[in-house]
Amino acid sequence: MSAALAWGGVLLAGALWGGGALVAQFLIQGGVAPQSLSLARFALGLPLLWWLHWRARWGRARAGPSWPGASASRCWPRAPRWRST
DSSP states (O other), rough: OOHHHHHHHHHHHHHHHHHHHHHHHHHHTTTTOHHHHHEEEEEHHHHHHHHHHHHHHHHHHHHSHHHHHHHHHHHSSSSOOOOOO
């Protein structure tokens, strides 16, 4: 991943965070209870995060290496090569 792409992600996350805070403040000033807003964010956000997580996880599993290979690549910088003798 390039540094420019990483910084772009950081800036996008900051913009979304700040935009969400402004919308929340606007809703609270409009009469929405903070507890209701928090519950709505949880009820909408949790299924979305689960969907994104499982889509990414199973999408990689189908297209990528096997589960042992994937776990080995996360544990070591280079997975050892097993030689048949």
